Amino acid sequence: MKKIAILGSTGSIGTQTLDVVRANDDLEIVGLSAGNNIDKLEEQIREFHPRLAAVWNEDAAGDLAVRVQDLDVKIVSSMDGLLELARMEEADILVTAIVGMIGIRPTMEAIRAGKDIALANKETLVTAGHLIMPLARKMNVQILPVDSEHSAIFQAIHGEKKEQIHKLLITASGGPFRGRKTAELRKVTLEDTLKHPNWVMGQKITVDSATLVNKGLEVMEARWLFDVDLDHIQVVVQPQSIIHSMVEFEDGAVIAQLGTPDMRLPIQYALCYPDRRYLAGDRLDFRTLKQITFEEPDMETFQGLPMAIEAAGKGGSMPTVFNAANELAVKKFLQRKIGFLDIYDIIGQSMERHTLVKEPDLDQILEIEKETYQWIESRW
Numbered sequence: 001m002k003k004i005a006i007l008g009s010t011g012s013i014g015t016q017t018l019d020v021v022r023a024n025d026d027l028e029i030v031g032l033s034a035g036n037n038i039d040k041l042e043e044q045i046r047e048f049h050p051r052l053a054a055v056w057n058e059d060a061a062g063d064l065a066v067r068v069q070d071l072d073v074k075i076v077s078s079m080d081g082l083l084e085l086a087r088m089e090e091a092d093i094l095v096t097a098i099v100g101m102i103g104i105r106p107t108m109e110a111i112r113a114g115k116d117i118a119l120a121n122k123e124t125l126v127t128a129g130h131l132i133m134p135l136a137r138k139m140n141v142q143i144l145p146v147d148s149e150h151s152a153i154f155q156a157i158h159g160e161k162k163e164q165i166h167k168l169l170i171t172a173s174g175g176p177f178r179g180r181k182t183a184e185l186r187k188v189t190l191e192d193t194l195k196h197p198n199w200v201m202g203q204k205i206t207v208d209s210a211t212l213v214n215k216g217l218e219v220m221e222a223r224w225l226f227d228v229d230l231d232h233i234q235v236v237v238q239p240q241s242i243i244h245s246m247v248e249f250e251d252g253a254v255i256a257q258l259g260t261p262d263m264r265l266p267i268q269y270a271l272c273y274p275d276r277r278y279l280a281g282d283r284l285d286f287r288t289l290k291q292i293t294f295e296e297p298d299m300e301t302f303q304g305l306p307m308a309i310e311a312a313g314k315g316g317s318m319p320t321v322f323n324a325a326n327e328l329a330v331k332k333f334l335q336r337k338i339g340f341l342d343i344y345d346i347i348g349q350s351m352e353r354h355t356l357v358k359e360p361d362l363d364q365i366l367e368i369e370k371e372t373y374q375w376i377e378s379r380w
């Protein structure tokens with residue numbers, strides 16, 4: 001039995017992780033968690049019988065404790081609760097399905113407790129990769145990628161020598177506005193932005209896909225996961241999201257991982273690694289597959305990607321500023337307080353005013369996050 005705790009079980013990745021658990025008799029849930037959604041969390045507790053459930057919102061945690069008092073489950077709340085879930089003795093692996101850099105502390109707590117990590121939460125690695133990767137090595141824990149591109153790369157390099165990797169080719173759908181120019185993005189609505197062409201995902205990552213911030217975060221995530229220089233990572237638009245990413249080796253051979261856009265595959269691969277198991281659902285049929293095409297990303301229009309590459313190049317605390325500014329900008333866009341292009345202005349101006357800290361520790365990262373939020377709040 002592999003025992004699993006999920007940080008963010010009520011979201012898109014969280015609920016698909018539970019689908020994978022339902023389909024595999026040797027996977028067991030021991031811990032679940034949510035931000036606020038206790039209706040869904042209560043359903044999950046009644047179905048999966050975890051020993052621990054964490055809720056960020058303290059009042060909601062109190063309500064949930066009353067609702068599930070007939071069950072043998074401990075309810076905890078706030079950051080202390082997330083940390084308790086992350087280090088819980090019964091778990092072998094933590095799925096980081098929470099959204100945002102709030103995942104840093106629980107992820108580090110789980111690694112310190114010797115838990116493997118099935119990592120979906122890219123914001124954590126983007127902002128604290130220089131702390132997390134050495135800690136994982138020291139504790140001898142595995143960081144298994146869940147993000148579809150990184151799972152594809154992980155599968156493509158399986159059994160290969162690291163020094164023979166020439167280039168990582170990260171694929172991007174191009175998002176719902178692929179082909180449009182800046183003037184046309186001025187008036188796009190929230191509804192337009194939330195229509196991803198291929199994937200059904202949480203709202204924050206769906207906006208990030210439209211701005212190409214998601215691809216920028218994924219370049220930084222890849223750099224930490226696979227220890228490859230920025231110069232050896234290239235983004236290529238693959239509008240059908242059939243090729244999830246590719247690796248070019250020294251001899252020019254390119255190995256790609258293909259599949260339908262279904263996150264249950266990378267989630268199951270991470271949880272059952274190195275096993276491959278039957279997965280019900282749509283499969284690729286190459287007799288009817290019409291086309292797999294490629295394009296260059298439009299870096300002039302979709303500034304999320306070049307700004308991320310700039311942040312990654314500067315390193316230190318700049319990826320934290322890039323990420324924190326984006327998190328708050330997306331929150332404001334989702335609340336209809338700002339327009340689509342304001343997201344780029346907020347990120348760009350936040351980075352411009354920031355004085356770089358070369359090797360920020362955890363306290364400095366969290367302080368820079370707070371300071372970035374305060375500056376943005378005073379202007380937008």
Ligand SMILES: NC(=O)C1=CN([C@@H]2O[C@H](COP(=O)(O)OP(=O)(O)OC[C@H]3O[C@@H](n4cnc5c(N)ncnc54)[C@H](OP(=O)(O)O)[C@@H]3O)[C@@H](O)[C@H]2O)C=CC1
Nearest residue numbers: 008010011012013034035036037056098099120121201202
């Ligand atoms: N969705 C996808 O297909 C993919 C997602 N990812 C990454 O995975 C992560 C999760 O994405 P996704 O599932 O789409 O996001 P969702 O918004 O769908 O889900 C987020 C989850 O995090 C929980 N949460 C949010 N804030 C807190 C908090 N303060 N404390 C505790 N729990 C919290 C939410 O709880 P509640 O429901 O109560 O709000 C929910 O369970 C992101 O980092 C994303 O970039 C990567 C690749 C693909």
Ligand SMILES: CC(=O)[C@@H](O)[C@H](O)COP(=O)(O)O
Nearest residue numbers: 147148172173174175209214
């Ligand atoms: C499913 C997944 O991994 C997402 O990160 C996806 O890649 C988003 O699509 P984009 O390629 O549009 O960013």
Ligand SMILES: [Mn+2]
Nearest residue numbers: 147148149218
């Ligand atoms: Mn992805």
